[in-house]
Amino acid sequence: MLNPQLNKNGELKHLLTIEGLPKAIITNILDTASSFVSIGDREVKKVPLMRGKSVFNLFFENSTRTRTTFEIASKRLSADVINLNISASSASKGESLLDTIDNLAAMHADMFVVRHSQSGAPYLIAKHLNDTKQNHVHVVNAGDGRHAHPTQGLLDMYTIRHYKKDFTNLRVAIVGDILHSRVARSDIHGLTTLGVPEVRAIGPSTLLPSGLEQMGVRVFHNMEEGLKGVDVIIMLRLQNERMSGALLPSAQEFFKSYGLTPERLALAKPDAIVMHPGPMNRGVEIDSAVADGPQAVILPQVTFGIAVRMAVMSIVAGN
Amino acid sequence: MKLHIKNGRVIDPANNIDAQQDLYVAAGKIVGVGQAPADFNADKTIDATGLVVAPGLVDLSARLREPGYEYKATLESEMQAAIQGGVTSLICPPDTEPVLDEPGLVEMLKHRAKSLNQAHVYPLGALTVGLKGKALTEMAELTEAGCVGFSQADEPILDTTVLLSSLQYAKTFNYTVWLRPQDPHLGRHGIAHSGPAASRLGLSGVPVMSETIALYTIFELVRATGARVHLCRMSSAAGLELVRAAKKEGLPITCDVGAHHIHLSDMDIGFFDSNARVNPPFRSQRDRDAIRAALLDGTIDAICSDHTPVDDDEKLLPFGEASPGATGLELLLSLSLKWAEEVGAGKDAVAKAVAKVTTDAARVAGLPAGGLTPGDVADICIFDPNTRWTVESKALASQGKHTPFLGYELTGQVKITIVAGHIAYERQ
Numbered sequence: 001m002l003n004p005q006l007n008k009n010g011e012l013k014h015l016l017t018i019e020g021l022p023k024a025i026i027t028n029i030l031d032t033a034s035s036f037v038s039i040g041d042r043e044v045k046k047v048p049l050m051r052g053k054s055v056f057n058l059f060f061e062n063s064t065r066t067r068t069t070f071e072i073a074s075k076r077l078s079a080d081v082i083n084l085n086i087s088a089s090s091a092s093k094g095e096s097l098l099d100t101i102d103n104l105a106a107m108h109a110d111m112f113v114v115r116h117s118q119s120g121a122p123y124l125i126a127k128h129l130n131d132t133k134q135n136h137v138h139v140v141n142a143g144d145g146r147h148a149h150p151t152q153g154l155l156d157m158y159t160i161r162h163y164k165k166d167f168t169n170l171r172v173a174i175v176g177d178i179l180h181s182r183v184a185r186s187d188i189h190g191l192t193t194l195g196v197p198e199v200r201a202i203g204p205s206t207l208l209p210s211g212l213e214q215m216g217v218r219v220f221h222n223m224e225e226g227l228k229g230v231d232v233i234i235m236l237r238l239q240n241e242r243m244s245g246a247l248l249p250s251a252q253e254f255f256k257s258y259g260l261t262p263e264r265l266a267l268a269k270p271d272a273i274v275m276h277p278g279p280m281n282r283g284v285e286i287d288s289a290v291a292d293g294p295q296a297v298i299l300p301q302v303t304f305g306i307a308v309r310m311a312v313m314s315i316v317a318g319n
Numbered sequence: 320m321k322l323h324i325k326n327g328r329v330i331d332p333a334n335n336i337d338a339q340q341d342l343y344v345a346a347g348k349i350v351g352v353g354q355a356p357a358d359f360n361a362d363k364t365i366d367a368t369g370l371v372v373a374p375g376l377v378d379l380s381a382r383l384r385e386p387g388y389e390y391k392a393t394l395e396s397e398m399q400a401a402i403q404g405g406v407t408s409l410i411c412p413p414d415t416e417p418v419l420d421e422p423g424l425v426e427m428l429k430h431r432a433k434s435l436n437q438a439h440v441y442p443l444g445a446l447t448v449g450l451k452g453k454a455l456t457e458m459a460e461l462t463e464a465g466c467v468g469f470s471q472a473d474e475p476i477l478d479t480t481v482l483l484s485s486l487q488y489a490k491t492f493n494y495t496v497w498l499r500p501q502d503p504h505l506g507r508h509g510i511a512h513s514g515p516a517a518s519r520l521g522l523s524g525v526p527v528m529s530e531t532i533a534l535y536t537i538f539e540l541v542r543a544t545g546a547r548v549h550l551c552r553m554s555s556a557a558g559l560e561l562v563r564a565a566k567k568e569g570l571p572i573t574c575d576v577g578a579h580h581i582h583l584s585d586m587d588i589g590f591f592d593s594n595a596r597v598n599p600p601f602r603s604q605r606d607r608d609a610i611r612a613a614l615l616d617g618t619i620d621a622i623c624s625d626h627t628p629v630d631d632d633e634k635l636l637p638f639g640e641a642s643p644g645a646t647g648l649e650l651l652l653s654l655s656l657k658w659a660e661e662v663g664a665g666k667d668a669v670a671k672a673v674a675k676v677t678t679d680a681a682r683v684a685g686l687p688a689g690g691l692t693p694g695d696v697a698d699i700c701i702f703d704p705n706t707r708w709t710v711e712s713k714a715l716a717s718q719g720k721h722t723p724f725l726g727y728e729l730t731g732q733v734k735i736t737i738v739a740g741h742i743a744y745e746r747q
Contacts, residue, residue: 003590004590019519096632096635096636097636097637098635116637118637118638118639118640119520119521119522119591119637119638119639120520120521120522120590120591120637120638120639121637123590123591124591124593124635124636124637124638127590128635144521144637145521145522145637145639146521146522146523147520147521147522148521182521185519185521209517209518210513210514210515210518210524211514211515211516211517211518211519212518214515214518214519215515215518215519
C-alpha cells in the first residue's frame with residue numbers, strides 16, 4: 001500500500017501523520033521553520049511563498065487556537081485563507097464529507113487544513129483527492145480524533161531541538177491522558193524517528209492505550225519514578241469530560257498523583273524543559289508555579305508553532 | 320429435467336467421497352452417484368472434466384437486506400450473488416427493517432425468495448421482539464413460518480435474565496439459539512481490535528475480553544439449560560480455546576467464522592481502509608492463526624461468508640463512521656479454498672474446504688442440504704478449483720461492492736450452480 005502522504009518521488013504532498021516520515025523530511029521541516037521564526041519579529045511579517053494560493057481551513061471539530069495559528073501561518077505566507085466551520089454548515093445539512101471536499105476543490109482550493117473528530121478522516125480526504133486526480137490540492141492534518149496532530153508534534157520537536165540541540169541523548173516524558181491524545185501519538189513518532197533513546201509515558205492504566213511498548217515507549221505509572229532524570233517533560237491536557245467518570249475519579253485526585261508540581265519537577269534534570277500543547281488546566285495537570293516558572297517553554301512553543309506551520313504549508317504546497 | 324454430470328471430481332463430504340464419478344439428477348433429486356439408475360436418459364449432459372462437483376454451498380450468514388434496506392441491496396441482486404458464488408442454501412439473520420420477529424414477515428421473505436427460484440433461503444427469527452433484548456418472540460409460530468433458529472444478530476441482550484429465559488424457552492422446543500459472543504458493554508463502541516494497531520491509529524478498541532466474557536456467560540447458561548447454541552463469528556484465539564474446552568466437556572455448541580477473518584488481521588486496516596471495518600473486528604495475526612488451526616482441528620465447525628452489503632455512502636466515510644461489513648457470497652468458496660491450501664492440506668485441500676461450507680454448515684444449521692446422497696435435493700456447485708480471478712467491484716453481482724479483498728487474486732471459480740435440479744447459474 002502506498003503511503004498516501006508522499007508523492008511518487010517520495011516528497012511530502014500531504015501531511016497526515018509523522019509516523020513513517022523519513023527523518024530527512026522532518027529535519028527539513030524543522031530547518032525551514034527556523035528560517036521563518038524571525039519573520040514574526042519583522043515590521044512586515046510576510047513572505048510571498050504562497051501568494052495567490054487559497055488555503056481552506058476545514059474544521060469539522062471546534063478549535064480556536066489551532067485554527068488561528070494556521071490562519072496566521074497562511075497569511076504570513078501571503079496565501080488567501082478561508083475559514084469554514086463545517087460542523088455548523090454542510091455536515092448538518094446531510095452533505096457527505098467527500099461531497100463537501102469536491103465542492104471546495106471545484107472552487108480551486110490549493111490546500112485543505114483539516115481538523116476532524118474521527119481518526120483517519122484526513123486520509124479519506126487525501127486518498128479521495130489522489131484517486132480523483134485532483135493532485136493540485138494538498139491536505140494538512142490539523143488533528144484527527146485520537147490519531148495524529150502532526151503539526152503540533154513537529155512544533156514540539158522544533159522546541160526540543162531549539163533548547164536541547166541534540167535528540168540522541170535525551171530522555172523525554174509524556175504525562176497524562178495518552179489514551180485520548182493525538183498529540184502524544186505524534187510526539188512519540190517524532191521522538192523515536194529523530195533518535196531519542198528513551199521516551200516515557202506516565203499515567204494511570206486507564207489513560208494509557210495498550211501496545212505503547214510496541215511504539216517504543218517505556219511505561220510508568222508512578223510520576224516520581226517516571227520523571228527521574230528526564231530532559232523534557234510534555235504535559236498533556238486532561239479534557240474536562242474525562243476528569244470524573246469511569247476512567248478517573250476526580251481532577252483533584254489526578255493532580256495528586258500526576259500533577260506537575262515544583263517538587264516533582266525537581267526530580268527531572270536541573271535544565272529540564274516543561275512543555276504543554278495548551279490550553280492548560282492549572283491545578284489539574286500542572287501547578288501554576290511550574291507553568292509560569294523558568295523551565296516552562298509553553299509560550300515559545302506557540303511562537304514556534306506558527307513558523308513550523310508555515311514550513312509545513314510551504315513545503316507541502318511545493319510538492 | 321434429467322441431468323448427467325460426467326467426468327467430474329465428485330467431492331461429497333457427507334459420504335466421504337472424493338473421486339472421479341458421474342452424477343445423475345432427475346426430478347430435482349440426486350438419483351445416482353457413480354452409476355446411472357436403470358433406464359436413465361439424460362435431457363442434458365454436463366461435461367465436468369477438470370472440474371469439481373460438490374454439494375451446493377450452505378452459507379450460515381448472508382444479509383440480503385430485505386426488508387428495509389433495499390438501498391444497500393435487494394433480494395434479486397443478492398440471490399444472484401449467491402448462485403454466482405455457488406451458494407444454494409443461505410441463512411439470513413433477522414436484523415432487517417422491520418426485524419424478523421413476526422411470522423408474517425418471515426413468510427413474506429420466504430415467498431419473495433421462492434419466487435426468484437434461486438437459492439433456498441432460511442431465515443433466523445429474532446430471539447427477542449425488535450431485537451431489543453426484552454421480550455421473547457413467538458418462537459413456535461416463527462418456526463412454523465420457516466425460521467430455522469433464533470438470533471439477536473449483532474444486538475446485545477443487556478439483561479442476563481432474558482438471555483437465560485430465552486435459552487430455557489428455546490430448549491423446551493429444541494430450537495437452536497444463534498449468539499454472537501460479545502459483551503454488551505465492553506468494546507460496545509469500539510471499532511478495531513484492542514491492540515497496538517488500534518492504539519497507533521487512535522481507534523477505540525474492542526478487547527478480546529468482550530468475546531471471552533460473553534462465552535463464559537453463554538457456557539454457564541448452556542450448562543444450566545441444556546439449550547443448543549450456535550456461536551456466530553468467532554474472532555479470537557482465547558475465545559476458541561474456551562470453545563475447544565466447552566466442546567470437550569460435551570456442551571451442545573457449535574461455532575462458525577466469517578471467511579474474511581481466516582485471512583486478515585488488524586494490520587490490514589492499513590491507512591484507515593474502511594473496507595476492513597467489519598464486525599467483529601479483525602484481530603491480531605496470532606488470533607488469525609488460531610482461527611486457521613481451529614478450523615483444521617474441528618473446533619470451528621463451518622465457514623460462512625458473513626455477507627453484509629454496504630453502499631458507498633455508508634463506506635466512503637472516516638473509518639469510525641463507516642458501516643461495518645463486507646460483501647462475501649461470491650468470495651466464500653475461494654476464501655475457503657485459500658485457507659485449506661495455505662494450511663497445507665495438500666491433495667485433500669479442496670475436500671476440506673468444501674466440507675466447511677457444505678456438509679458441516681448444513682449439519683450446524685440442521686438443514687436438508689450439503690450432501691450428494693441419492694434421494695437428496697439436487698443442489699450442486701460445479702467449480703474449477705484452479706481458475707484464478709481478480710476481485711473487482713464490477714465482477715461482483717452483489718450490490719455490496721466493498722470488500723477488503725479488492726484487487727486480490729483468488730483461486731477457484733464457480734462454473735455451474737444447480738438448485739433443486741435446475742441450472743440456476745452457468746458462467747458464460
